[in-house]
Amino acid sequence: MPKLRLDRFLSNQTPLSRTDAIREIKRGNVTVDGVIQKQPSFCLETEKQTVMLSGVEIAYKEHIYLIMNKPKGVVCAARDKLSKTVLDIIPEKYRRKDLSTVGRLDKDTTGLLILTDDGDFAHKCISPKKMVPKKYIVTLDNSITDDDIAAFSDGITLADGTRCMPATLKRLNDRQAEVTIFEGKYHQIKRMFGVRNLGVNALSRVSIGLLNLPEKLPLGEVIEVNFDELAEKTINFSQN
Numbered sequence: 001m002p003k004l005r006l007d008r009f010l011s012n013q014t015p016l017s018r019t020d021a022i023r024e025i026k027r028g029n030v031t032v033d034g035v036i037q038k039q040p041s042f043c044l045e046t047e048k049q050t051v052m053l054s055g056v057e058i059a060y061k062e063h064i065y066l067i068m069n070k071p072k073g074v075v076c077a078a079r080d081k082l083s084k085t086v087l088d089i090i091p092e093k094y095r096r097k098d099l100s101t102v103g104r105l106d107k108d109t110t111g112l113l114i115l116t117d118d119g120d121f122a123h124k125c126i127s128p129k130k131m132v133p134k135k136y137i138v139t140l141d142n143s144i145t146d147d148d149i150a151a152f153s154d155g156i157t158l159a160d161g162t163r164c165m166p167a168t169l170k171r172l173n174d175r176q177a178e179v180t181i182f183e184g185k186y187h188q189i190k191r192m193f194g195v196r197n198l199g200v201n202a203l204s205r206v207s208i209g210l211l212n213l214p215e216k217l218p219l220g221e222v223i224e225v226n227f228d229e230l231a232e233k234t235i236n237f238s239q240n
C-alpha cells in the first residue's frame, strides 16, 4: 500500500508547491477521512484514505495523461515571456508540477498534443527508436508532385545536411496533403517541404500511432485519458 507524507502528497497531486501545501495543512484547510489534519508529516495511505483540500477531494494518481486539441497562438513550453503556453490554458484541476508536452508543436500548428508528468512515457513516445508515426494534414502554397512523394519516401536531407527518416506523403487535394513522420526534429515538416520549395500555410497533427485527435474536442480543450489505453495506441502499438 503506497504511503506518502501529507505535504508531499498535496504538492505531487496539485499545482501547490511544498511550502504552499504545508501552509494549507497548518491553516486547517486539509482533511483526511473527514478529520482536519494539521501535521504536514502525517503518513497517508494514498490508496485507502480520502484527502480534501478546502472541501475538494484530491484523488491519488501517480501520473496524469491529457490530450489537447492545440490551438494556434500558444507555445509548447513551460513558460514564455511573450506568448501564452499550452500549460496556461489547461484547467486548474489538471495542473501538476512536472506536467509538460510530449514533443512540441510550433506556435502556429494545431491539433493533437499529449501532455503528461510521466517522463518515461514521454521519452518512449518521442524516441525515434520506437518509430511511433505522427500524422499531419498540411496546407501548402502549391501542389505536390510525384517527385515530392518519392523524395519523402527516400528520406529528405534538410538544408543543414540533417538526414530525415523516410516519411509518407499522400496528396489529398490540390493544396492539401497528409504527411507521416516517425521522428520529431525541430520544425521538421516545414523544413522538409522547404527543401522541395513548398511553403507550409497550415499544419495540423491528426494522430500519434493509433491515437486520433478526438473529432469532437474543440480547439484549446483537453480531456484526460487512461494510461493503458494511451500506451496501447502509442508506445506499445509501435513495438508490434
Ligand code: URA
Binding pocket: 104, 105, 106, 107, 109, 186, 187, 188, 189, 190, 191, 203
Ligand atoms: N513539424 C513542423 O514543422 N512543425 C510542427 O509543429 C510539427 C512538425
